[in-house]
Amino acid sequence: MKVNAERLWARLETLSEITDPDRPWTRRAFTDCYLEGRAWLKREMEAAGLTTRLDEAGNLIGSLLGSDPKLSPLVTGSHIDTVALGGRYDGILGVLAGLEAVQSLREAGITLRHSIEVIDFLSEEPSEYGVSCIGSRGMVGSLSPDMLDFREPSGERLGDAIRRMGGVPEALSAPLRRPGDLAAFVELHIEQGRVLEDRQLPIGVVSDIVGIHRYDIVVTGQADHAGTTPMDLRRDALAAAAGLIKAIQAEAYQQSLGESYLVATVGRLDVSPNASNAIPDRVGMVLEVRSNDAELLEGFFPPVLEQVQHEVWAEGIGISVTPLSEGLPTRCADAVQSHIKAAATALELGSMTMPSGAGHDAVYMAKLAPTGMLFIPCREGRSHCPEESITLKQAADGCGVLAETLLRLDQGNY
Ligand code: HGY
Ligand code: MN
Numbered sequence: 001m002k003v004n005a006e007r008l009w010a011r012l013e014t015l016s017e018i019t020d021p022d023r024p025w026t027r028r029a030f031t032d033c034y035l036e037g038r039a040w041l042k043r044e045m046e047a048a049g050l051t052t053r054l055d056e057a058g059n060l061i062g063s064l065l066g067s068d069p070k071l072s073p074l075v076t077g078s079h080i081d082t083v084a085l086g087g088r089y090d091g092i093l094g095v096l097a098g099l100e101a102v103q104s105l106r107e108a109g110i111t112l113r114h115s116i117e118v119i120d121f122l123s124e125e126p127s128e129y130g131v132s133c134i135g136s137r138g139m140v141g142s143l144s145p146d147m148l149d150f151r152e153p154s155g156e157r158l159g160d161a162i163r164r165m166g167g168v169p170e171a172l173s174a175p176l177r178r179p180g181d182l183a184a185f186v187e188l189h190i191e192q193g194r195v196l197e198d199r200q201l202p203i204g205v206v207s208d209i210v211g212i213h214r215y216d217i218v219v220t221g222q223a224d225h226a227g228t229t230p231m232d233l234r235r236d237a238l239a240a241a242a243g244l245i246k247a248i249q250a251e252a253y254q255q256s257l258g259e260s261y262l263v264a265t266v267g268r269l270d271v272s273p274n275a276s277n278a279i280p281d282r283v284g285m286v287l288e289v290r291s292n293d294a295e296l297l298e299g300f301f302p303p304v305l306e307q308v309q310h311e312v313w314a315e316g317i318g319i320s321v322t323p324l325s326e327g328l329p330t331r332c333a334d335a336v337q338s339h340i341k342a343a344a345t346a347l348e349l350g351s352m353t354m355p356s357g358a359g360h361d362a363v364y365m366a367k368l369a370p371t372g373m374l375f376i377p378c379r380e381g382r383s384h385c386p387e388e389s390i391t392l393k394q395a396a397d398g399c400g401v402l403a404e405t406l407l408r409l410d411q412g413n414y
């Protein structure tokens, strides 16, 4: 199964140019720039012979009919939204390689038994509303009414933003699709780590995807003059927040030495009043904890929080925590893993089985159907930054294995 690597590469380059011009590469979900990228993708899908639709969760779905309408569709896809100052391939490769695979199948005159769908999931990256994987959560009924009421800093509700993207938030109180509505799901993604590059392997077969727990944390103290307030009279929210972050990091480091994979990060910090000569009275931060072990994931933060709250309470510091999201670790289907591995072998590409430390829409698709993921390397494992880089050959390898995997899934009894 030959794919048109040059066409894939040209699309990757064209889409990467649809970015916030001052911050390449940035195409945040829910922005005009994102809508421009979607409009381009919709045209490309239709020019490739797919029919397109937007579902109630705001996912853009391109479809190519199969020969047996009784079978549920095979589905591939990922996301074209980016983090701020992100890369050109995280998510984007999975959508455009899916489109290329389907277009190449069609041009080769191959009609699969199953219909095939290529999905661009709405807002996979953590959004300004505090939630990630919005479209894939919405598809499986995992966007709670509380989440739809989450607001971004200027006050827009997530539900209204989904409507602005063409979704129907009122329809999201129930799953849009249920187990059996998809035959199987497979997603191509860059590794976003450096294992494949270090091992000089072109393909990773994902065994499991970490669960991610995210918490919104607010540390409160008292704003005072930085020059006239003695050290023993201060209620410094930022100093307390720094202590909490240090305690989180130390505990995560300890736990990461064990059997399971665990990482914890505070990547977002909002300080008020954020003036060099005023003692901070409020610090907002977002903590995320990731692990492939559900028990470790659930049990990580509460003891750390209790310890630090106990230490700072006497100093008049408050710490409040609001859980934002709790995604569980996901096992990829053994059968899909086998198809990916066999497809790589058929194309004489070496592969290894490995976990994913990044979260993906596949976590939610796994609630509907047998799900797998395949990785290609990215230079020095860099991602979520403009230095994110792959080669045309790597993109072609990944796309070829994806196409071959779809063919094998089609012949399977899904
Ligand atoms: O953050 C992640 O794991 C993914 O890249 N959105
Ligand atoms: Mn990402």
Ligand code: MN
Residues within 6 Å of the ligand: 079, 090, 091, 124, 189, 359, 360
């Ligand atoms: Mn991604």
